[in-house]
Every structure is written in C-alpha cells, then in structure tokens.
Amino acid sequence: MTRREEAKGSARPPSRAGSREPVGVPRAASTPGMPVVPGEARWAAIVQDLAGRGVTATPTLVEATAVTWPDGSLGCPRPGFSYTQAIVEGLRVIVEAGGATYDYRFGRGDVPRLCRR
Template identity: 65%
Template sequence: MARRRTAFGAGALLLVCLTGCGGAPMTEPTPFEPAPAQPTPTRAPFQATTRGPIAPTGEPVAVPAARWDAIVADLAERGVTGTPELVSAHAVTWNNGALGCPSPGVSYTQAIVDGMRVVVEVDGTTYDYRFGTTDSPKLCTR
C-alpha cells in the first residue's frame, strides 16, 4: 500500500511539474505580408578598378649604398646590362608586408612597414624597387 501512495504521489508531483511548463495558448498564425518594395538605387554598384602606377609618396631620401648595390645585383641577375640611373627615391610607410605590390595568392604581414621606394631607369626601361626594413629589394612589375 505504501508503494501505491508513493507511486501516486510521484505521479501527481510529475503532473503538477509538467503543467507548470506549459506555454501560452497557441494562436492562429498571421498571414505573411511582404515588405514594401525598396526604391531602386540611383548610384552605380561598387566596381573594382585596377590601380595604375603608384606616384612617389613620402619624403625624398638618399639611397643607402647597400640598397643601391642590391638593386644593381638584382638587375644583373635579370640580365640587364646597362648602368642604372636613379629616377626617384622616397621614404614610404607601406600598409603591409606586400610593400604596395602584392602578388596574387600570397599572404603578407598585416602591419605597417617603414621602407622606401626606389625607381631606376636602364636603357629607357623603368624599374620600380620596394624595400621594407631590410636591404633586400622587391621589384614591382605591375
């Protein structure tokens, strides 16, 4: 008999607990009303453009001998035989490790890099070199 009372008490307690979990009564769903039509934008959509050559930025600076020697060596490795003439040399703060000349599919450090841009000309051909914090040149061929 004690088992029946315990079972009955447990069942009643369970029923009271489950009744307390009931939510608000269900209501009929409201019919879907579409949002009002938005006006057509009057400006053109965003379009990517290909950047042209970057004009010199920053202050003009003298090219350190180590960097000039690195440029001459790089030109020689590329088979350029003429004597390079300095067109411009400017201190530049680059936005990231690409030094303003990213290559597709390559990841770069996302930190500001103080460096320089050195443009030289050899036999009528212009070469745009970029330097970060080291004396290793990066030829920008865009």
C-alpha cells in the first residue's frame, strides 16, 4: 500500500512501511527537500483546519517535504505582514480533498498555515 493510499480516509497520518506508528516531523538536522510523513498532531491540525473551512471530504496526503524556510513567512508571504528574518526549519504538506489541492506550511510548531497563491 502506498503512503497516499494509507492516508486516504484516515484522520491519522500515513506511517512508514513496516510500522503502524506515524513518523514524527523531522528535526532541524533533517535534509531539506527530503520526503517525510507529517506527525499525528500536524495531520490532525490539517484535518481540523479543512473542516473549519467547510471542507467535508477526507484529505489525502499528496506530498510532505522537509523545508528550511528563509524567514517566518514560511515561503508564503502575505502582503502587508512583517516576518521574522531568521531561518525556520519546517514542513510543506500538500493534501487533496474534494477535488481541490491545499498547500500547508509548518514552522517549528503544530499550527498549519494554508498558503494561497
């Protein structure tokens, strides 16, 4: 079963092959650009955010990648906002739900930021 199939229809994030436990988010030492699996808290936060936006379809994990963001905008600056000018280790998680694609960004915490471009 692929990670994408494993995540489909589940409120839990997919796990690595051979393991039933979700894999945690990478530490700062993780290689940027490396595929990862979002931790359970981050997956739950995405599901909750989508529900708050009225999305009733079950999200499917498309891609999750470790990223080193150049600043606090997490690669998705909003006009009129100021951001910390420090490197932020984080995660980019792309999910699909109800035929739409959602691009979520995480810094060090478990609060998702939906990137709309």
